[in-house]
Amino acid sequence: MNYETLLREHGLKVTPQRLGILSAIQEEGHMGIDDLFLQIKKKFPSISLATLYKNINTMVDVELLKEVALSGLKSRYEISKAAHAHLLCEKCGQLKDLDFDLKDLSTKIEYDSHYRMKRIDLMLSGICPDCQQQD
Amino acid sequence: MNYETLLREHGLKVTPQRLGILSAIQEEGHMGIDDLFLQIKKKFPSISLATLYKNINTMVDVELLKEVALSGLKSRYEISKAAHAHLLCEKCGQLKDLDFDLKDLSTKIEYDSHYRMKRIDLMLSGICPDCQQQD
DNA sequence: TTTGTAAAGGATAATTATTTTCCTTTAAGA
DNA sequence: TCTTAAAGGAAAATAATTATCCTTTACAAA
Helix, strand or coil: CCHHHHHHHCCCCCCHHHHHHHHHHHHHCCEEHHHHHHHHHHHCCCCCHHHHHHHHHHHHHCCCEEEECCCCCCCEEEECCCCCEEEEECCCCCEEEECCCCHHHHHHHHHHHCCEEEEEEEEEEEECHHHHHCC | CCHHHHHHHCCCCCCHHHHHHHHHHHHHCCEEHHHHHHHHHHHCCCCCHHHHHHHHHHHHHCCCEEEEEECCEEEEEEECCCCCEEEEECCCCCEEEECCCCHHHHHHHHHHHCCEEEEEEEEEEEECHHHHHCC
16 A cells, blocks of 8 residues: 555645554554554654644544544544444454445445435454453 | 332442433433533532542443443443444434344354454444534 | 745643542441 | 441542644645
């Protein structure tokens, strides 16, 4: 994926920090602010947490990133893509994408409810196979 | 609904503040901390915000309440019931239950993924019919 | 290229959100 | 009634996020 193009397409300036943020998120799939800050500091030791927050917010605003809200935990962020489901392990915190297309469901509920639908999120949470072993 | 029984069944003491919190949530369907605090102050002007937080947390811990996480907004809380979907209006903030049973879907994904599933949430968001008019 | 400028970065302060502490009060079982 | 562990309230402490202000930089127009 070309992050420079991605940023420009969303009307944002290309900066080294932004490129670093995007590649870190892409590499992990999803990241929370704190992990992201630790990760990004490896490449940019002087980056400010405020810069990270500002960039996350602007990228969410232009819908380059999507915030995944989790109950009881801080949000994670992912690079926007077609609506899909998420699977969270409540023990180890790993968040995975599920290959489950939500478009048809969204369209159906849009039709039934008369809402102009913007977004659909399906979140499953439980204990992953690895963590089940450890009990 | 009998809130005294509900509290006792979850091993919690019955207090006037807790009864007030539960009936406020039930009346509205879902509430965030701040609205809940305003509402509950009508009946208990001296209630502390810390008390509200503590009660919400304990009731979530014993699964009497469920936290509904929303991206970009503070969480809402609802009284636990069978897994159902939610519909949020991004403009007016109203959150509604959708009569959409998620059990079968959860069971299927549990089987496919080998996770021990604890929870499933389906959240749709968009603009409600009323707010569409106002544009 | 150079240059002008709006936007981005970094440090810090400020604000907002949530939790903890500590003392008083109360629910509920003995 | 008592007893006591838990709950309430006020305030302080901590965590999370945003705003401010000055410096630096991306980038487009000359």
